[in-house]
Ligand SMILES: NC(=O)C1=CN([C@@H]2O[C@H](COP(=O)(O)OP(=O)(O)OC[C@H]3O[C@@H](n4cnc5c(N)ncnc54)[C@H](OP(=O)(O)O)[C@@H]3O)[C@@H](O)[C@H]2O)[C@@H](O)CC1
């Protein structure tokens with residue numbers, strides 16, 4: 454039996470007995486998560502903050518943020534808990550003044566040409582002044598990387614993100630691609646397909662599109678979308694259709710996992726899928742303020758760091774509750790794919806519960822920063838200490 458066949462109430466029990474990492478006295482700093490965020494630009498400093506704050510509230514030990522040079526000081530003032538590396542250089546920087554061949558318009562076709570075939574002086578600059586510095590952070594035993602929130606769409610920044618993403622994908626470490634990272638993948642899906650093995654399920658790569666990003670992604674991989682069906686008022690019909698599209702898109706991207714956000718979030722990887730409907734256990738928040746997706750991604754990143762530690766099986770006795778696991782799925786250990794699906798389940802549940810608690814207190818004035826403050830109490834209500 455698969456974890457996917459468990460009832461919702463059993464999924465939380467399964468997560469507690471498997472991927473949820475205990476806090477043990479012998480642990481050292483970094484073992485509960487060393488997460489890297491690549492995002493944050495002149496226009497968007499909130500997104501990497503909400504994300505970083507959320508993953509720290511979940512219990513991640515160390516959070517690195519690689520952001521645009523101009524966003525660094527602002528981000529540092531938000532929180533001393535985040536380690537900020539302001540290494541990204543955009544085409545607005547004085548440092549690249551006079552470089553030729555960087556697109557000056559918003560044309561996506563020009564941007565794709567630039568990403569495919571960047572002029573050599575730009576490449577040399579990025580390689581020697583930017584990528585090298587980013588690689589020094591990537592090599593610090595990072596266990597999950599998130600690419601995209603608040604990254605923006607500047608050509609030089611996207612080019613740098615493309616190079617870094619390729620390197621991380623080759624390492625096989627878990628990656629979440631969100632927001633402008635999804636824009637990059639939609640412009641150039643080969644970033645994923647060139648780096649991933651078509652034979653395997655690539656659950657370690659999770660894309661977290663909102664409904665607009667999902668449509669863009671489907672178009673990029675030639676999955677045609679019937680907008681009427683995608684926005685159907687009947688939740689069941691809409692979930693079925695979204696799952697169908699997401700499965701096709703996942704297959705065309707070498708079976709990466711997709712967590713499609715919406716009224717119900719839906720997770721798909723290659724062959725398997727699950728509709729994450731928490732409405733029976735959580736009173737829904739009615740606020741749709743920006744930053745809730747970033748908060749979800751932060752919670753998910755920490756859960757994925759634990760799931761990766763669970764798969765390695767070296768940090769704690771992962772078989773301590775194997776009788777529970779065996780009772781639920783007939784096996785003692787989860788597969789990697791099940792670990793990722795369970796991480797998505799847990800993250801969406803905690804996000805919805807945090808939004809619900811924040812909404813109960815703040816109503817119309819609820820903000821993403823309020824949601825972040827309720828992650829700890831929601832976690833405790835759902836999971837315990
Ligand atoms: N405080 C901060 O720093 C924050 C920064 N952020 C950062 O902003 C950057 C751009 O991200 P983005 O999501 O605004 O861009 P994009 O995908 O172009 O969407 C644009 C248009 O699509 C629509 N639309 C969007 N969602 C929809 C939905 N669920 N359902 C239906 N329609 C939807 C809507 O257009 P409408 O149809 O309403 O006119 C919207 O205007 C990115 O870096 C991100 O990380 C955010 O994280 C928030 C907090």
Ligand SMILES: Nc1ncnc2c1ncn2[C@@H]1O[C@H](COP(=O)(O)OP(=O)(O)OP(=O)(O)O)[C@@H](O)[C@H]1O
Nearest residue numbers: 663664714715716718742743744745746747749804
């Ligand atoms: N109609 C809805 N009802 C309940 N929850 C929703 C609804 N739409 C989205 N959500 C939840 O809100 C969170 C953010 O989703 P959203 O679609 O706003 O993502 P996003 O656009 O990426 O967010 P961000 O503003 O951080 O970029 C997700 O956890 C999602 O499940």
